[in-house]
Amino acid sequence: MTVIADYEKRTARSREHFVAAGAMIPAGATRSLNSWPPHPVYLESGAGMLVTDVDGNTYRDFLANYTALPLGYADQDVTRALAEQLTSGTAHSFSRTQEKALAELIVARVPSIERIRFTGSGTESVMFALRLAKAFTGRPAVAKAEGGYHGTTDEVMISVRPPADKAGAAHAPNSVAEMAGIPESRLHDTIVLPFNDIDASTAVLRANADRLAALVLEPVLGVGGMIPADRAYLAAMRAVCDELGIVLVFDEVITLRLAPGGGQEHYGVTPDLTTMGKIVGGGLPIGAYGGRADIMSLLEPRGGTDVYDARSGGPALYQGGTFTGNALSLAAGLTTMRKLDAAAIADLNAHGELLRTRVAKAASGSLVPLTVTGVGSLFNLHVGVTDVRVFRDVRGVDAAKQHRLFLALLNRGAIIAPRGMGCVSTCTTETDIDFFAAAVAESLDAITAED
Ligand SMILES: Cc1ncc(COP(=O)(O)O)c(C=O)c1O
Incomplete structure (x- = not known):
């Protein structure tokens, strides 16, 4: 047969x-x-x-x-934590104390994460982190690697698996929309680098330096074929970002599991911001992003108490999400991350x-x-x-x-x-x-x- x-x-x-x-x-x-x-x-x-x-x-x-x-499916401890949580509600109107507990765990394990926020998915985490980098630098564009996957927003649904006839030269890849519906105008503000090619990536970053807010990289290309970065590549990108004032974001939605401190600990290279998801929710929907306190502080109201009120000294960056920080995801995530020592x-x-x-x-x-x-x-x-x-x-x-x-x-x-x-x-x-x-x-x- x-x-x-x-x-x-x-x-x-x-x-x-x-x-x-x-x-x-x-x-x-x-x-x-x-x-x-x-x-x-x-x-x-x-x-x-x-x-x-x-x-x-x-x-x-x-x-x-x-x-x-x-931990695989239906881990006993995760199931117990979820059952306990279910009896006191699933997603509440105000914050829950487990939010702080999961924040403490991640901040303790990942030294580059001084402050952290939770989101509903990895996609949202990348979206918020890149907006934060744009607000922090005052620049409009982001760079990503060819083959890099960072969720499904227009900004990063570019050159994830570009077809050979559109992808351009290996050392200077084109920005190629992954599908119809992504406006042509979007391509201008997402610059694409050849992963693991130090010289070519450096040249592309330098050529666009005054427009680039962030470089977002997976320490291991996941969707792109589970291809590990060379340590020297990540270190070189760190150095160039420092020189050019570009915020370096590691997308650790997959790689956080590589070490207690994630892919950045495994490689010994420290980003400015980190995006997370998957394991952090222990099987329930979640995302998180965090990093340098001076960048994350743009999420704080800068005066007054109302984050919507521009009169209070300039609005903080707003983050919404009805199910963000919901009790079930936090309970499953906290139990899973504690077990994953x-x-x-x-x-x-x-x-x-x-x-x-x-x-x-x-x-x-x-x-x-x-x-x-x-x-x-x-x-x-x-x-x-x-x-x-x-x-x-x-x-x-x-x-x-x-x-x-x-x-x-x-x-x-x-x-x-x-x-x-x-x-x-x-x-x-x-x-x-x-x-x-x-x-x-x-x-x-x-x-x-x-x-
Ligand atoms: C590296 C990376 N970033 C972001 C995402 C998006 O996460 P989510 O599917 O939770 O939106 C994924 C999902 O696979 C991912 O692998």
Whole structure:
């Protein structure tokens, strides 16, 4: 049986749901990523590494909601904290004391974060942090890396996965809108750098210095293919930003899990502002941004008590969000972050290393080349390429085979992202890792046999 025929047979109920949902929900899924051909899988429940779909298939989930669940599904302590919180309300009219507790935990772990605010998502965190940088510097534009993903606002939905015919020269990439609906005018104020290329990135920053408020960088390109930054690159960008008065923002929505102090501790490079999300909410919606006290102070009323009242000495930067700092996200986040201490993170990273090594070894005999990128507990499988060091290397991926690998892994009971991204969680065991390595090798063989 072919990979696709096998998949269709195993997921017939998912297909029925997809067809019915598709009549109302474009692509049958609210999150674009959750829809793929021939039809997506709909999940019903999860516990630890294991999830079950509507057809009754079980899977080991090596994606953990795109790295947002470092303890896996339905962790007992998180569930207990949520149950307790539920009895006293979910999202209240005024602030709750857990906000301060989660702030204390993060400020204690990440030295560059002197002050912090919570938001509803990673997207919002980046949006607020970049506005803050623009207010602080009085400049209108931001820079980001080609291949960098920072959520879905127009400002950063630029050159995330630009097509080769529009992307321009490697050393001076074009700003390419990711999709229709992003105005042409937006491209002028989002400047794109080649990730991990010190000289070219420095030249682009210098050429735009008087307009640039911020440079936002992921310490590891996540959506771009889980490609780690070179430490020297991050250090060089730090130095150039200092010289040119540009606010350096590290987007640690994914990389905060690399060390107690996040990717910035792992690399030993300190940003001015940091954006966060995912693990900070322990499986519930959240985002956060924080950093230098002098920059964050623009969020304080500068006189009077009413942040809307311009007469009180100039309005502070306004941050809204009905569900920001809601009690459930704070309860889950606080419990998760307490459990994810230095020892847990070290363990997680060791398991990540084991997974990358074992998968690469298991796949080495395959006729289809496979490259495994990543760092710490993060990984990405790239089908059809022998090396991935810079973002444009990902273009060599055989997209059709990559998709069949994704489906073939689902057939064997393993979940990763369609584009190959994954992670380990604290509940991932060596047995899970060996299972996964074997599943990858078998899947590659199944794909080869079909060609
Ligand atoms: C690096 C990075 N920044 C920002 C975001 C956006 O976060 P959210 O999906 O919570 O809006 C993501 C989401 O995957 C991300 O990976």
